[in-house]
Amino acid sequence: MAILQLVAGICYPIAKYGLGHIEPFTFAFYRFILASVFLLVLTRLKKNDRPVERHDWPRIVLLAVLIIPLNQTLFLVGQALTGAGHGAFIFSTTPIWIFLLAFIHLGERMKLRRLFGFVIATAGVMAIMMSGAVQIGQEYLIGDLIIMVSVIAWAYYTVVGKDLVRKYGALRMTAYALSIGSAIYFPFGLYHAIQFDYSRSTLAAWGSVVYMAIGLSVVVYVLWYWLLKYMDASRMAVYHNIQPIIATAVAVSFLGETLSLWYVVGGTAVIAGVLVTEV
Helix, strand or coil, rough: CCCHHHHHHHHHHHHHHHHHHHHHHHHHHHHHHHHHHHHHHHHHHCCCCCCCCCHHHHHHHHHHHHHHHHHHHHHHHHHHCCCCCCHHHHCHHHHHHHHHHHHHHHCCCCCCCHHHHHHHHHHHHHHHHHHHCCCCCCHHHHHHHHHHHHHHHHHHHHHHHHHHHHHHHHHHHHHHHHHHHHHHHHHHHHHHHHHHHHHHHHHHHHHHHHHHHHHHHHHHHHHHHHHHCCCCCCHHHHHHHHHHHHHHHHHHCCCCCCCCCCHHHHHHHHHHHHHHHCC
């Protein structure tokens, strides 16, 4: 879990740099292709004793739609239509949706200690994100709603995939979901990739594409599903709140962003919430 949160948290500032040089949909196009090829090769090398049953394929396709078109693509569309800090703020509500959906669809018990830790950690994330990041206005409404849909899609991706991961393994389910989703995205992404002016990009920017493909889409997504076999989704949701702390720390260290008092207060609350959940 520590590795997952560290790799995922670093992704935000790395992606921010890359997206400053590469158009978002082109960035996503190459990221999805690279991740899909890498995952399928790993799946091919790994011996899979159990073939996927026919009646499970519709659920796998559902995972693909949830993770690529509805989560990743809608997040980019929504981010283009709203304020700079809104995407991070709305995405910080992800643990809330996972917590609720796990209770509704997976029958996970809403333990009082876990609920208390979850509330503390979520409040900490809200404190970090609300410190000047969010502006209120009708002009942001459509973009905010689109991002909210993408967040709920990730939560459903987590909940719907739990049984399939236990049955077939985290690597295979991640590989199949991302590959099918990438195939759906391919025509849209190819159009943007053809239109893109490649003279604007840098070698470091393409390095961020590689990191997002391997670090996020391979390492983080596979670890997320692998951990889901052994942990309740609601428990994992609390750890999700650590990512903004890591992302902000990296941004302060390497991108020159300032560290606010709200970050210190919010970060302390997040850590306290995780400790309450685990102790």
